[in-house]
Amino acid sequence: MVLASILSELVVALVFSVCAVYIARQTILSPLKHVPGPYFAKLTNVYQLAVYYRRRQYPVTRRLHHRYGPAVRVGPNHVSLSDPNLLKKIYDIKGKYVKVIPSILKHLEHKLIIVVQTPRYLAADSISPEGHNIPVPFSTLDERMNSAMWRPIAKYYTLTHLLNFEPHIDNVALTMQHQLEERFCFSQDNGALCNVHTWLTYGNHLQFPTRLFCPLTIRLAAWEVTNMVNFSRMLGFLENGEDIEGSLADAVFAGDTFTYLGHLPRLERLIRSLLGKPIFNGVLQFCLKQIANRRSMGDDYVHSPPDFLDNFLAAHRADPKAFSDDTLLSSLVSNVAAGGDTAGATMTGIVYNTLKHPRVLKCLQDELDAAIPDKGMAVSWKVASNLPYLDAIIQESIRFHPGTSFAFERLVPTEGLLLPDNRFLPAGTVVSMHPWVLNRDPFVFGPDADSFVPERWMQRTHESPEAFAARLAAMKDTVLTFGAGKRRCVGRNLANLEIYKILATLFRGFEFEMPEGGVQPRVLHSIFVRMERFEVRLKVRD
Numbered sequence: 001m002v003l004a005s006i007l008s009e010l011v012v013a014l015v016f017s018v019c020a021v022y023i024a025r026q027t028i029l030s031p032l033k034h035v036p037g038p039y040f041a042k043l044t045n046v047y048q049l050a051v052y053y054r055r056r057q058y059p060v061t062r063r064l065h066h067r068y069g070p071a072v073r074v075g076p077n078h079v080s081l082s083d084p085n086l087l088k089k090i091y092d093i094k095g096k097y098v099k100v101i102p103s104i105l106k107h108l109e110h111k112l113i114i115v116v117q118t119p120r121y122l123a124a125d126s127i128s129p130e131g132h133n134i135p136v137p138f139s140t141l142d143e144r145m146n147s148a149m150w151r152p153i154a155k156y157y158t159l160t161h162l163l164n165f166e167p168h169i170d171n172v173a174l175t176m177q178h179q180l181e182e183r184f185c186f187s188q189d190n191g192a193l194c195n196v197h198t199w200l201t202y203g204n205h206l207q208f209p210t211r212l213f214c215p216l217t218i219r220l221a222a223w224e225v226t227n228m229v230n231f232s233r234m235l236g237f238l239e240n241g242e243d244i245e246g247s248l249a250d251a252v253f254a255g256d257t258f259t260y261l262g263h264l265p266r267l268e269r270l271i272r273s274l275l276g277k278p279i280f281n282g283v284l285q286f287c288l289k290q291i292a293n294r295r296s297m298g299d300d301y302v303h304s305p306p307d308f309l310d311n312f313l314a315a316h317r318a319d320p321k322a323f324s325d326d327t328l329l330s331s332l333v334s335n336v337a338a339g340g341d342t343a344g345a346t347m348t349g350i351v352y353n354t355l356k357h358p359r360v361l362k363c364l365q366d367e368l369d370a371a372i373p374d375k376g377m378a379v380s381w382k383v384a385s386n387l388p389y390l391d392a393i394i395q396e397s398i399r400f401h402p403g404t405s406f407a408f409e410r411l412v413p414t415e416g417l418l419l420p421d422n423r424f425l426p427a428g429t430v431v432s433m434h435p436w437v438l439n440r441d442p443f444v445f446g447p448d449a450d451s452f453v454p455e456r457w458m459q460r461t462h463e464s465p466e467a468f469a470a471r472l473a474a475m476k477d478t479v480l481t482f483g484a485g486k487r488r489c490v491g492r493n494l495a496n497l498e499i500y501k502i503l504a505t506l507f508r509g510f511e512f513e514m515p516e517g518g519v520q521p522r523v524l525h526s527i528f529v530r531m532e533r534f535e536v537r538l539k540v541r542d
Contacts, residue, residue, distance in 0.1 A: 037073030091485030349401030
């Protein structure tokens with residue numbers, strides 16, 4: 001009995017000592033002790049997991065910066081920054097601040113060597129048919145590997161090349177317009193109010209209401225654009241008004257899972273090993289099927305214009321070593337997984353913010369009426385990209401309501417990071433900036449940065465051309481929606497192409513009415529931003 005009592009006391013003392021040492025190491029002994037932040041966040045990444053699980057990334061991160069200043073410790077080794085002056089340093093074009101989270105720091109031959117552990121980005125990796133891990137371009141940590149993956153196919157993401165897909169996007173835009181007219185304007189439910197809260201029913205299928213709601217149609221349209229540019233065909237999302245093979249449900253699940261498990265990489269590895277498949281397994285299997293089908297048609301089978309899969313297969317045949325089967329698959333998975341919901345979330349935000357401001361909607365539709373008299377035609381990129389008020393609305397909404405909702409994490413290099421207030425962050429510290437925080441900086445965007453004001457992107461009365469050019473450049477350089485520096489989103493040109501064309505077609509073709517006194521929409525922050533309870537009535541414009 002005495003021995004058992006002594007042993008239990010020793011165990012308690014040992015546990016207490018270990019906890020005390022860990023707490024001291026993370027607080028008073030930490031090289032980040034001078035960076036303020038929530039106490040619990042200094043001890044564990046579970047704090048960030050809880051924030052993301054509640055889908056409160058933006059409001060919580062912003063509140064923390066209001067309380068603690070431009071540098072906030074949000075994890076044991078993670079500092080959130082909000083000073084726009086640091087943006088170009090952290091997200092530089094050379095990729096010096098790499099996309100990685102360290103686990104061990106070692107000194108070897110008087111040089112700081114960073115040994116990495118599986119970080120949050122690896123949650124986005126795929127698994128090959130043979131069972132080995134395939135880094136996708138988004139999650140690739142090695143900058144040289146990332147460059148090697150993109151080099152053979154980078155030309156296919158230039159705007160000049162993407163304009164070849166304009167007929168595909170026209171097809172999607174007109175199909176969307178037709179479905180809205182038939183399902184919402186000309187049906188027996190004409191004028192009925194649709195509630196977007198009934199969008200998603202998790203399971204093998206997403207079930208949509210008969211009266212198709214326009215922001216949902218925008219999401220479907222974005223996915224159909226993704227299908228057209230990658231595979232030269234629509235899957236039927238718009239025409240059927242429902243999910244096909246559970247693709248959208250899988251995307252929602254994968255995005256949420258990536259958001260949560262990215263903060264606990266060991267747990268992600270455990271779940272992946274138990275499941276025997278990656279998070280984006282649905283997209284992976286779909287892409288494998290498309291590759292197999294296309295290869296069965298022979299090497300001479302090419303669409304006009306060639307889609308991304310045609311181009312990827314050609315790059316593989318030209319140099320199988322530089323652009324391997326694994327790289328082909330991972331590039332296609334990146335296109336599909338990131339293409340649909342990113343553009344869909346962005347366009348939904350643009351529609352919502354435009355409808356909330358009737359003056360803005362009227363100015364936009366007056367501009368569209370003057371430039372596009374025929375509402376039965378899809379709007380060309382040449383026309384849409386040269387409409388100043390449409391451009392201002394899109395730029396403002398991309399700033400005010402980004403389609404993505406996670407901070408872009410980078411690793412402080414060997415020389416460390418000196419903050420503007422002379423605080424020092426040592427090598428190996430994870431630093432990040434959040435687009436929903438940085439995009440509302442009052443010093444760059446003005447005291448009304450928390451308001452939706454498209455006119456901020458236009459030249460002001462009595463503002464000289466030189467002053468306007470400088471102000472415009474500063475704003476564009478600060479908007480972090482598509483990332484920045486070497487790892488900036490390569491799909492931004494395609495996103496802009498479809499956003500300008502589809503929204504110009506939509507606003508030219510329909511009148512919108514947001515009911516007064518209705519339930520306010522709710523914004524959900526996952527890897528992509530989703531909106532629930534968004535109610536609207538549609539009417540075909542004369």
